[in-house]
Amino acid sequence: MTQVFDLHGKRVWVAGHRGMVGGAIVRRLACEQVQVLTATRQELDLREAAAVRAWLKANRPDVVVLAAAKVGGIAANDSLPADFLYDNLMIETAVIGGAFEAGVSKLLFLGSSCIYPRMAPQPIPEEALLTGPLEPTNEWYAIAKIAGLKLCQAYRRQHGADFISGMPSNLYGPGDNYHPEHSHVPAALIRRMDEARRAHAPSVTVWGTGTPLREFLYVDDAADACVCLLKHYSGEMALNIGSGEEVSIAVFARHVARAVAYQGELKFDASRPDGAPRKLVDVTRLKGLGWSAKTSLDEGLALAYADYRARLKAGAIAA
Ligand code: GFB
Numbered sequence: 001m002t003q004v005f006d007l008h009g010k011r012v013w014v015a016g017h018r019g020m021v022g023g024a025i026v027r028r029l030a031c032e033q034v035q036v037l038t039a040t041r042q043e044l045d046l047r048e049a050a051a052v053r054a055w056l057k058a059n060r061p062d063v064v065v066l067a068a069a070k071v072g073g074i075a076a077n078d079s080l081p082a083d084f085l086y087d088n089l090m091i092e093t094a095v096i097g098g099a100f101e102a103g104v105s106k107l108l109f110l111g112s113s114c115i116y117p118r119m120a121p122q123p124i125p126e127e128a129l130l131t132g133p134l135e136p137t138n139e140w141y142a143i144a145k146i147a148g149l150k151l152c153q154a155y156r157r158q159h160g161a162d163f164i165s166g167m168p169s170n171l172y173g174p175g176d177n178y179h180p181e182h183s184h185v186p187a188a189l190i191r192r193m194d195e196a197r198r199a200h201a202p203s204v205t206v207w208g209t210g211t212p213l214r215e216f217l218y219v220d221d222a223a224d225a226c227v228c229l230l231k232h233y234s235g236e237m238a239l240n241i242g243s244g245e246e247v248s249i250a251v252f253a254r255h256v257a258r259a260v261a262y263q264g265e266l267k268f269d270a271s272r273p274d275g276a277p278r279k280l281v282d283v284t285r286l287k288g289l290g291w292s293a294k295t296s297l298d299e300g301l302a303l304a305y306a307d308y309r310a311r312l313k314a315g316a317i318a319a
Contacts, residue, residue, distance in 0.1 A: 001290040004234045005106050005162070007227075013037040013061035015046060015095055016068025020175040021110060021168075024223035025065055032227065037061050047090035049098065056102035064099045064107045065226060066092070066148075074137050074207075074275045076182035081140040088144035096151045100161055107163040108230055109152050111145035111238060113215070113279050114138045115167060123244075123282035126167075126237050135276040149238040156236055165238035166229050169281050173219030173300060174307035178317050186216065186301070189253055190308050191317070193262040203265040204257075207272035210250030215280045217243045218300035221293040228291040240281035243293040249274075252297075259301035 012029060016022035017038040029036050037059055044055050046068050070080075070087035077084055092109070099107050116124045117132030134142045145167075152163035172186035180191065189206065196204045225241045233239060247255070253266050283292075295303075311317050 010062040012063040022067035023175040024219040028223035049094040052094040052098040073184040077138040085140040092148035109165040169215040169242035189256040193260040197262040208274040213278040218295035242281040246280045
């Protein structure tokens with residue numbers, strides 16, 4: 001595959017390295033000849049444009065990967081619309097605008113498959129962007145992510161900056177947030193089923209009807225796709241990142257139960273929202289660059305569960 005950008009010897013700032021995605025990107029970059037730069041939340045508030053500009057001036061990265069975002073599952077998105085819109089817009093304008101001013105030679109912005117219309121054709125091609133109404137439970141986050149990818153496109157168009165975007169499907173894996181109400185479904189079910197197994201509880205509640213279809217991608221596969229995009233992609237279009245496989249929430253919950261060895265009953269609570277009925281992204285373009293997902297759902301869930309157990313043991317999972 002033709003390389004369009006040489007990472008060798010570059011200083012790469014991973015913004016959001018403490019998050020699940022940023023952490024996986026740092027792990028993946030350890031296999032490249034690069035110098036990884038990071039800044040903790042205490043050192044740098046990414047919503048503060050002046051502070052970000054000063055940090056960029058002092059640290060001079062060649063490459064920026066913007067993996068920092070206010071993120072959460074369906075309930076967090078639905079109940080904290082101001083945080084999801086405001087924080088994400090502020091982070092994007094500070095980091096993307098700051099990177100341009102600092103003369104960064106390559107930037108990768110990460111979004112989410114929720115940028116596409118709720119009723120987009122499936123699998124969702126990149127061209128479906130802005131062709132219809134968004135899923136209401138996460139439209140605030142989606143609008144912010146669309147603004148971020150448009151900002152990258154705008155710097156490309158107006159100034160020729162090599163700023164690109166990738167839109168991953170639902171991610172899971174080590175370093176996930178296990179908050180009982182605000183997490184995404186993989187972390188929520190791992191925690192709930194592990195607690196139920198240890199308490200010998202006869203049943204576990206799964207939100208919604210169990211019928212929505214989701215495309216889950218193991219986070220280290222997503223990180224590998226990010227490195228592939230940095231090296232092999234330069235274009236305006238935000239490219240999809242996905243496993244290419246979808247599963248209903250009911251079937252997914254059974255995979256989690258197997259990983260956790262929970263044998264009780266699964267009860268579906270239809271009073272909780274289902275969200276988008278389906279969101280499988282079309283990964284033809286990314287596959288054309290030579291990338292494909294490697295981790296099966298059962299392998300990925302086993303690794304995610306091992307991470308949960310280790311963090312629980314270390315006292316790193318909040319109540
Ligand atoms: O992971 P999740 O919150 O993300 O929910 P979305 C996926 C599906 O799992 C929904 C169901 O149909 C939920 O109703 N579900 C079942 C649960 N049990 C649970 C549970 O205990 N917790 C959670 N959270 N869900 C997100 C967006 O939507 O997708 C984000 O809100 C982001 O912004 C992400 O874009 C990729 O796929 O519904």
